[in-house]
Amino acid sequence: MDDQTRMMTGLTGLGGLQQADVGDPDSVRKQQSLGQPQQDIGDILQQIMAITDESLDEAQARKHALNCHRMKPALFSVLCEIKEKTVLSIRGVQEEDPPDPQIMRLDNMLLAEGVSGPEKGGGSAAAAAAAAAAGGSPTDSSIEHSDYRAKLAQIRQIYHSELEKYEQACSEFTNHVMNLLREQSRTRPISPKEIERMVAIIHRKFSSIQMQLKQSTCEAVMILRSRFLDARRKRRNFNKQATEVLNEYFYSHLSNPYPSEEAKEELAKKCGITVSQVSNWFGNKRIRYKKNIGKFQEEANLYAVKTAVDAANVSAQASQANSPATPNSGTTSTPSQRCSIGFRSDDWDATEVY
DNA sequence: GACCATGATTCTAG
């Protein structure tokens, strides 16, 4: 038995109302001449209209009486049906819109940047991608991009907590409205379908708020990213102490200024820079030194003296500590010199200058 | 603003 038939069955108390007649003005006119059933409907409507003129108690009593009326369910389903056919069908046309391309774009971006999606993985992948784009090695990225990742994680956290808040608010509001409509459906014609539609409308409204959240999150990520990449592009001179450490190593290993990986790591740690920066520095230094030895002579002498003084101090301390002076202790005891194993180049020919 | 110093990047050769 379909809905229509069931509805009609429920209407048997109304007399000869036929399915095809519902909502048809001609049939209404026909019905009016039929007498009794029409009289019943008229009475009910009269009672409904009269409620507004009565006191609250009377109205409640009247409402209760109406609710208990034997024809109430039938009348109700007719009203629901009519409403369904008219208002809701018109409204429903523009409601079924496809997923918003804008929101899809934002979703994709947030996923790619590691803000949404699986925990951590996306974020570090994005950071690594950014590092690769900026020319950094993956090893260095762990140090260099920790700040970037920390900020990204912060954005991620804010995004998720806000999203959760919105979702909670949305479900709370939806539940509230649903309960309200269910409650009201006892007194006015509201079909489950209509409640469904109302829920969809609420979800759409909330998703537009979510879109704003996604948009501002995307903007924040873009700003962070551009700042991060700009910071990498900008050249900052190393501090004096770092340059001194590097120069000290360079001139004390002038015969073979190719620090091993371990030495580079140690120098990097000492100077507060990355290993690749150490490599860059040595690369630049070697080439520039070779190109213009005369210019660097003074600097070389300066560091030679410095190294000698340091070595003397160390050996003095060593002898004070009762340890027998070892040959070469003056030239091999500084930490940087201890790292001189592992030189690669065998064609460095600038030794004669030093 | 010119000029130099210097860190970073890119290309090439081994």
Next chain:
DNA sequence: CTAGAATCATGGTC
């Protein structure tokens, strides 16, 4: 992949 070399881009000084 690494070092050398050239080059770029920016910082600092005058």
